[in-house]
Amino acid sequence: MKKKWWHDSVVYQVYPRSFKDSNNDGIGDLNGIISKLDYLKELGIDVIWLSPVYKSPNVDNGYDISDYCDIMDEFGTLDDMKTLIDEATKRDIKIIMDLVVNHTSDEHIWFKEARKSKKNKYRDFYIWRDAVNGSIPNDLKSNFGGSAWTLDTETNQYYLHLHDKRQPDLNWENPELRKEIYNMMKFWLDLGIKGFRMDVIDLIGKEPDKLITQNGPKLHDYIQEMNRETFGKYDVLTVGETWGATPEIGKLYSDPKRNELSMVFQFEVISLDKQQGKRKWDLAPLDFIAFKESFRKWQVELYEDGWNSLFGNNHDLPRMVSRWGNDKEYRVESAKMLATMLHMQKGTPYIYQGEEIGMTNVKFPSIEYYNDIEGLNMYNERISLGYSEDEVMKSLYAKGRDNARTPMQWDSSENGGFSTKKPWLMVNDNYTDINVERDIKAPWSIFAYYQKLIRLRKSEEVIKYGKFELLLKDHREAFVYTRSYNGENLFVVCNFYGNNISIDLSELKDILGLGDNSELSLNEDVLIANYSNSPKLTNKLALRPYETIVYKYNNLANFNIK
Template identity: 60%
Template sequence: MPNWWHDAVVYQIYPRSFCDSNQDGMGDLPGIISKLDYLKTLGVNVLWLSPVYRSPMDDNGYDISDYQDIAPEFGTMADMQQLLAEAKRRDIRIIMDLVVNHTSDEHPWFVEARKSKDNPYRDYYIWRQPKEDGSAPDDQGSIFGGSAWQFDEQTGEYYFHLFSKRQPDLNWENPKVQEEVHRMMNWWIEKGIGGFRLDVIDLIGKEIDKGITGNGPRLHPLIQQMNRATFGDKDLLTVGETWGATPEIAKLYSNPAREEFSMVFQFEHITLTWENGDKWQPIPLDLPALKRVLTKWQVELADEGWNSLFWNNHDLPRVVSKYGDEGQYRVESAKMLATSLHLMKGTPYIYQGEEIGMTNVAFDSIDDYRDIETLNFYQERTANGVAPETMLAAVHENSRDNARTPMQWDSSAHAGFSTAQPWLAVNPNYPSINVADALDDQNSIFYHYQKLIALRKQLPVIVRGAFEPVFEEHDQVLAYIRQDDNQRLFVLSNFSAEKVTLAMPSALQTSQAECVIANYAPRQQLEATVTLQPYESFAMLLSSLK
């Protein structure tokens, strides 16, 4: 049975970088409210907000000190209530970004937990005795670099943190932690939110003493328990961030019969440009490998589970810089990437600025960066002998700050994001890449996204059709067919800056074909031989099949 989110399109907002209403250099909730009509014009019907909870901002809000309050820099709970109400008036739902693998070290639970070993909150977190020589219990590493163990002077024990030392991991073996989290989730559900994006949720089933962090044996029972206690009987969208998911694991999360989540984010297509899984050693895209990954997920989750479709988010580089051409063919390649993704089966996610083709930023100095992960790894790698210029080049390619530079609204100072100096400098290319110009140009990337979103509502084959790859091993083009009982849609994209000539399979040659979207002049029919321009992409509804 179809759910409302099967034909939804989600827009992710990174609140501190979206729109600053009070001119303090930081985006905020009233700023988001002021742009709801823009988002309505784009056509999205779900907004995913990166965390806006109270936080010391060690990791830009992914370190939560109060789940039931709003960070003062973002506004107030009254602002949040107004955002929910104003979004609802425009038929837009709000998805909250929820971090329950860890909290801030300033969360009252942790403040209490570190007071003494017999404090009632002690077991809300993961503590271990030092080794005999006083060193950490084991050599597990933090995802942000360094050890995953931090010594606490007050009680003489180490606590576990998979991320920053200011983000202690919660102990999900403790039923009280589970109850507290469920109660808090229900509190938000009662406020009228549209669902949750669950940050690094695949880590909550960890077994520390066995060295198991992701996909632990207790993970799925914990999620099923969460489902039963909170959102399971409600019409909400839930998406889990699961870096370690395979298609088989994703089915465990997203098969409705298992009563876990609506869908998950998997990152297999993202890590293809990381040498040996190391984001700080970027390598060029291998298009046949990308196609194999995308096809695998489309085929494997065809009838069991559901896909999320995304190129970008707050942790990833800008896709037009990564898989497209941010120079001469920025507009063409941004449209091509959008078409390639949005016409697949699944729920598409657009990251703020993607719809105008915002690009990576290349700051001159590491001092211009703010991301804790970027700064930690730059320091660690250069201390271990990596040349600073080599590391800075990797930062330019893959730093999380590529996604976090302020939204480019117009060509005025600071891109119209704020009249004050922003918390992170704007990308210097904002005078030529901004929303105001995009809205004035009917051929802009923005209107291409708007059309793709509308097509998803108009053509059931996009939501429900089967997926069949075409030209699977071609190293320059991505192509596929979407087909249901009534419609057949052919999508063809050139991922290169060169012209490409293709002989069409006879099964695709038709006497009638309607071009539903294109980034060059729409094609009138599908010829036996097709020559694609650089980064050309189009989709055709086929009929009168031979």
């Protein structure tokens, strides 16, 4: 595989509304981000993924765009955006922007024009259908609940929206629409951004009359055309949000020979703690065996023909340490373990703002404190269906998107140092204990641990390109795997739970081709660990709650990875 600059890069996602408020109106902004670039440089990241800052009425917090080539007033101006790009570049930090081209806002000029008349030149930029037997065209559902069709009374036709009704879907079958999108992308690339994160990109090939939404038959044709017309002419990173991807589909997107994307976000692991066949709100215990197998599958199947993204949370997902770790007595240990589990795999790691200090989910006192449209719709829908308040709030506490969107906790001052005014969304009340100022001063902090993980990725080729092998796949508490590359090897051990455990590694002798009398004792170095005094690697390995250790060794005679 040809080496790319993003193979050893680490991406940091900034959710602008919640990152840093510079003008004290309670809303984060571009100048706030600029003021924290030195912090991000100290952390060691290479790339900022900037969630949408375009003009928007903010129905879906910026994912409903009314003007692709201008900046939301609350965030600043286009000149501020140019300054952010320039100041980041001075610090060797690249900017990638969210690209939301499956839908627009209903306040975009294209849609305003389109709904004026069936003959308007912008009409075919969107997807319209007549009523069927006096009702909606078909049974397609919105991802935010309810029907995906809304009647436009001006022209007496239904338009498609796979999200909120104020987010009409674009018609990618129209070549004029595609040309407009490509011109917009080139506008931003020429301003100096270094790539795109592509929101729900697997929906643009939809065929609504056939009830096909994800992975439509023309999807990859559109992406290859996009590559040819826009970012394929630049040395940039592109990552697609692809909820319906399998490893086979992931390779279609990210195999360099196909000239599509650099990588995708896949969400197989994210779906393992919900009831099968139901929505994300229907909670279920994590299937840990399936969790490990999902990582194995993606690591192995994309090893030579694609590239992985590595993430555990983002603006749409709950906080990783609350979801898979222990955000109380073992918050620090479990946050480090989860980071190790991800960062030691092959792919590009994505850190979501606040993850590097172990920020947690939030439990607001009542539904009135919540902001996210998806969560509010779920609450209203389920209450009307007879769910109890406790049931609904339990789901919201676990999976609500506001968990990730509470303001960044910079220090222990009022509002966590995010703003001197009341923030648009309430700060998590643990900000006095969990904040950047406190973490950055502590030598054994989560922040310091992330710094080391980032440095290791840049210095260790085996982390970037090593082959992945899952061991002890049926163990119900330990996640154990190896990486191997050019004679260098890593042995990664993670205790995924809060118990003291002892792992019998002697059974690995057969798996690794060792003789019966061989001792599993290597001339190893501890590359990184989340406890002090890590044990030597022997047949019996005792691990403390959420303990993780990465051993590096070179002796292939003792550890024969086949």
